[in-house]
Amino acid sequence: MSLIILAIGIFGLITADNLIKKIMCLSVIENTIILNFISSGYITGAAAPILTAKDIATVDPVPQALMLTAIVIGVCFNSLAIACIVKLHEKTSTVLVSELHEF
Amino acid sequence: MNLKESQILETALTKLFPFALLFSGYVFSYGGAFPGGGFQAGVIIGTFIVILELVFERKIYSNPVFERIELTGILFLGIALIAGFMISGYPFGGLYSYGGSSYPLANAMIWFLNMAIFLEVSGSMVLIFRNFLFWESDDTVRIASPHLQQAVMPQESTVLRIPQTKRKKEFLCVAVIAALLIAVSVIVILLFMPAYTPTVHHGEMDVIRMTASEYSIRNMVSVVYLGPRVIDTFLEVMVVILTVLGIKVVRGSR
Numbered sequence: 001m002s003l004i005i006l007a008i009g010i011f012g013l014i015t016a017d018n019l020i021k022k023i024m025c026l027s028v029i030e031n032t033i034i035l036n037f038i039s040s041g042y043i044t045g046a047a048a049p050i051l052t053a054k055d056i057a058t059v060d061p062v063p064q065a066l067m068l069t070a071i072v073i074g075v076c077f078n079s080l081a082i083a084c085i086v087k088l089h090e091k092t093s094t095v096l097v098s099e100l101h102e103f
Numbered sequence: 104m105n106l107k108e109s110q111i112l113e114t115a116l117t118k119l120f121p122f123a124l125l126f127s128g129y130v131f132s133y134g135g136a137f138p139g140g141g142f143q144a145g146v147i148i149g150t151f152i153v154i155l156e157l158v159f160e161r162k163i164y165s166n167p168v169f170e171r172i173e174l175t176g177i178l179f180l181g182i183a184l185i186a187g188f189m190i191s192g193y194p195f196g197g198l199y200s201y202g203g204s205s206y207p208l209a210n211a212m213i214w215f216l217n218m219a220i221f222l223e224v225s226g227s228m229v230l231i232f233r234n235f236l237f238w239e240s241d242d243t244v245r246i247a248s249p250h251l252q253q254a255v256m257p258q259e260s261t262v263l264r265i266p267q268t269k270r271k272k273e274f275l276c277v278a279v280i281a282a283l284l285i286a287v288s289v290i291v292i293l294l295f296m297p298a299y300t301p302t303v304h305h306g307e308m309d310v311i312r313m314t315a316s317e318y319s320i321r322n323m324v325s326v327v328y329l330g331p332r333v334i335d336t337f338l339e340v341m342v343v344i345l346t347v348l349g350i351k352v353v354r355g356s357r
Contacts, residue, residue: 003289003292007285007289010281010284010285010288011278011281011282011285014277014280014281014284015274015277015278015281050137050138050321050322050323061311061323061324061326064324065324065325065331068140068142068324068335069335069338069339072142072224072339072342072343073339073342076342076343076345076346077346079231079234079346079350080346080349080350080353082235083234083235083349083350083353083354084353086235087353087354
């Protein structure tokens with residue numbers, strides 16, 4: 001499943017002309033990585049990783065702990081990239097890659 | 104669209120604000136034991152402040168206030184480092200190694216690290232969104248700056264456009280290359296990626312359970328998180344501060 005979304009993301013990243021669409025595709029790819037890790041720890045029918053009195057099977061907590069940081073860094077990366085694009089648009093009044101070649 | 108006209112939004116948000124504060128406080132203070140934590144609580148309160156500013160179209164506090172809130176996050180990191188060292192002889196109370204720290208000390212350290220991330224994220228959320236909302240200057244308030252609007256929906260520009268037929272050809276070429284790349288990468292991943300065992304082994308899961316019951320933490324994610332928590336907190340704080348600084352530099356350069 002995450003492979004399919006990854007393919008969509010890469011396809012969009014290469015074919016998109018608008019820089020903002022490129023950033024959106026990058027965040028799609030980033031989300032596929034998160035989805036891949038979370039789903040790798042998923043067990044069908046298991047509970048959330050919270051200790052209860054009963055001894056039942058729980059989902060693997062390791063990928064969830066890892067992905068917390070990935071989300072933070074993803075937010076920071078996206079905001080920085082969009083700020084750069086806004087600055088670029090102020091200077092060149094375009095965000096299309098095909099038009100940026102003119103400058 | 105002028106959101107300022109809406110009486111419903113203003114009244115509803117002012118009534119909801121205390122509940123948002125309460126909810127974020129709950130998520131924060133139970134972060135060690137239950138689902139939740141500093142990052143989640145910070146995002147809740149930060150986005151709520153952003154919504155308030157969107158609706159009322161003015162800043163609640165000035166930028167330096169939130170910058171100071173951010174820097175207080177580092178202070179809490181330092182407190183955790185020094186207090187842990189003074190009590191147990193290890194920086195951060197030996198949190199980074201299992202069994203190196205006693206139960207009450209570990210919980211206190213988690214509280215301090217959570218506090219650092221909470222201040223960091225709640226301050227930076229507001230600052231990052233503000234940089235897009237109030238783009239013009241600190242005094243003039245303009246929601247959704249025209250630069251941003253034009254960037255999302257580009258209008259006729261003065262630059263000569265490439266002829267349509269040439270564009271189609273270019274697009275086709277790039278699409279074929281992209282499809283080939285994706286096909287090759289999928290085949291490589293399917294053929295050569297080693298089979299990943301999804302769950303931790305049964306013994307390791309038992310260790311995690313035992314540690315959780317020993318520290319009386321019910322959230323197993325935070326038990327796994329106990330060791331790398333210090334490094335992770337430091338990393339998050341650094342990344343967030345660098346991002347806010349970077350946006351400031353990008354915005355300021357002429």
